[in-house]
Amino acid sequence: MVDLTRPDDTHDPALRSWVESAHDAATDFPLQNLPFGTFRHEGEAQPRVGIAIGDQVFDCLFAAREGLLDGVDPSVRDALQGRALNGLMALGRADARAVRALVSRMLRADTVEGAAARTYRDRLLVPMTSVSLLVPAEVGDYTDFYASIHHARRVGALFRPDNPLLPNYQWIPIGYHGRASSIVASGGAVRRPMGQTRTGNDAGPSFGPCANLDYEVELALWVCGENAIGEAVPIARAEERLFGLGLLNDWSARDIQAWEYQPLGPFLSKNFVTTVSPWVVTLDALTPFRVPAVVRDAGDPQPLPYLDDTNDRARGGFGVMLDASLLTAKMRVAGLPPHRLSRSEAKALYWTPAQLIAHHASNGCTLRPGDLLGTGTISGPTDDARACLLELTRRGADPVELPHGEVRTFLADGDEVIVRGWCERSGYARIGFGECRGVVQPAHPAG
Numbered sequence: 221m222v223d224l225t226r227p228d229d230t231h232d233p234a235l236r237s238w239v240e241s242a243h244d245a246a247t248d249f250p251l252q253n254l255p256f257g258t259f260r261h262e263g264e265a266q267p268r269v270g271i272a273i274g275d276q277v278f279d280c281l282f283a284a285r286e287g288l289l290d291g292v293d294p295s296v297r298d299a300l301q302g303r304a305l306n307g308l309m310a311l312g313r314a315d316a317r318a319v320r321a322l323v324s325r326m327l328r329a330d331t332v333e334g335a336a337a338r339t340y341r342d343r344l345l346v347p348m349t350s351v352s353l354l355v356p357a358e359v360g361d362y363t364d365f366y367a368s369i370h371h372a373r374r375v376g377a378l379f380r381p382d383n384p385l386l387p388n389y390q391w392i393p394i395g396y397h398g399r400a401s402s403i404v405a406s407g408g409a410v411r412r413p414m415g416q417t418r419t420g421n422d423a424g425p426s427f428g429p430c431a432n433l434d435y436e437v438e439l440a441l442w443v444c445g446e447n448a449i450g451e452a453v454p455i456a457r458a459e460e461r462l463f464g465l466g467l468l469n470d471w472s473a474r475d476i477q478a479w480e481y482q483p484l485g486p487f488l489s490k491n492f493v494t495t496v497s498p499w500v501v502t503l504d505a506l507t508p509f510r511v512p513a514v515v516r517d518a519g520d521p522q523p524l525p526y527l528d529d530t531n532d533r534a535r536g537g538f539g540v541m542l543d544a545s546l547l548t549a550k551m552r553v554a555g556l557p558p559h560r561l562s563r564s565e566a567k568a569l570y571w572t573p574a575q576l577i578a579h580h581a582s583n584g585c586t587l588r589p590g591d592l593l594g595t596g597t598i599s600g601p602t603d604d605a606r607a608c609l610l611e612l613t614r615r616g617a618d619p620v621e622l623p624h625g626e627v628r629t630f631l632a633d634g635d636e637v638i639v640r641g642w643c644e645r646s647g648y649a650r651i652g653f654g655e656c657r658g659v660v661q662p663a664h665p666a667g
C-alpha cells in the first residue's frame with residue numbers, strides 16, 4: 221500500500237516542466253503543486269475545470285476530449301469535464317491523486333506523456349490572466365469555525381476583559397453556519413453592508429452603512445465525499461473527506477456583529493460576502509508540509525476521544541504561512557505597493573482540520589462534496605500575527621498607521637485586502653495558494 225504520508229516523485233524539487241513559467245522563482249504554481257480550480261474562457265458561458273501550472277491554466281475539458289486523460293478511469297474523465305469541482309470531489313481523494321500524478325507526468329519535460337501533451341500546448345494551456353477564475357465548487361453548505369485560540373483570546377478580551385476565553389473553547393470546536401449564496405471568488409466586489417447597529421448604551425439602534433468593516437484571514441477547507449445523514453465521520457478517517465485547502469476572507473461587519481450576536485451568534489454581520497481563492501491545493505500537494513497538531517499544556521483540557529487520534533496529533537497540522545496586505549485607493553493612485561498588515565501560520569490553529577470535520581459530522585450531519593468549511597481567523601501569539609483589524613486596532617482604539625500617512629481603524633471604501641498563502645520547507649519546492657482579494661465598494665443607500 222502506498223504510504224500517503226511520505227512525499228513521492230510528484231514532490232521531487234528537481235522536476236523540470238516544459239512550461240517555462242512553472243520555474244519562475246515567484247510562482248505559486250510549480251510542477252509540485254498542481255491545484256485544481258474552475259475557470260471560464262473569455263466569451264464562453266460554460267465554466268471548465270482547470271489545473272494551475274506557472275502562469276497558465278491546464279484545460280481539463282480539452283485534455284479529456286483529445287484523449288490525453290485516457291490514463292484515468294472514465295468516471296474521473298467525466299468529472300473533469302464538469303462545470304465545477306463537485307464531480308471530482310464526489311469521487312474523492314484517491315481519484316484526485318491519480319489525476320494529479322498523471323498531469324504531473326504530462327507537464328514534465330522528460331516523459332513520454334510530456335512530449336505528447338506539449339504538441340497540444342496552444343490549446344491545452346491558456347494564460348491565467350486571460351480567463352475568469354471562479355469559485356472552485358458549487359457550494360451547498362458553508363460553515364465557519366473559530367479554531368485559532370490566539371484570535372479567540374484577543375477578541376474575547378475586547379468584549380469580556382475578565383473572561384476572555386469562554387470555558388467551552390478548549391473542549392469543543394466553535395462554529396456557526398454561514399451562507400453559501402454570498403461566496404464569491406477572489407476579485408469579486410465587496411459591497412459595504414447596510415445593517416442595524418447600536419452605539420453607546422443609551423441610544424436606540426439605527427440602520428445604515430456598516431462603519432466597522434473588517435476582514436478575517438482564514439483557510440478554506442474543501443470537502444470531498446459524502447457521509448449519509450446520521451453517519452458520523454471518525455477522526456481517523458476525517459482527512460479522507462478533505463479534498464484540499466484554499467484561502468478565505470470572512471468579511472465582517474463588527475458594529476452589526478456586536479449588536480446582533482447574542483444569543484445565537486453572527487448572522488447578517490458575516491453573510492453579505494465571503495471571498496475565496498480560486499485554486500484548491502490538494503492534500504497530496506501538501507504532503508511535505510504537514511506538521512504536528514498544537515501540543516496542549518498538560519493542565520489544559522485534552523481532546524475527548526472522538527476528537528483524538530494518534531496520526532492527527534503527529535501530523536494533523538498544515539505548515540501554511542499567511543499574509544494579509546492592504547492597498548488603499550490613495551496608494552493605488554500613487555502606485556504604492558500593498559502594505560502588509562499581518563503574517564500568521566496555520567500550524568498555530570488550536571483545532572486541526574480533521575478535528576473540525578469529525579466534530580461537524582459527529583452528530584450525523586451530512587457533509588457533501590463541495591461543502592466549504594472556514595477555519596476561523598488564523599492569528600498567532602505575536603502582535604504581527606493579528607489577522608484582522610478588530611485585533612490589530614483593538615476594536616478601533618489603536619489605529620494602524622500606513623507608511624504614506626493614512627490611518628485605519630476599520631476598512632474604508634476603495635480599500636483592497638489581499639490575502640496570500642504559501643508553504644516552504646528545506647529540500648522541497650515552495651508552493652503557493654495564489655491570492656484572495658477584494659475591494660470595498662460603497663454601501664447602497666437604503667431605498
Ligand code: CA
Nearest residue numbers: 436470596597
Ligand atoms: Ca470568521
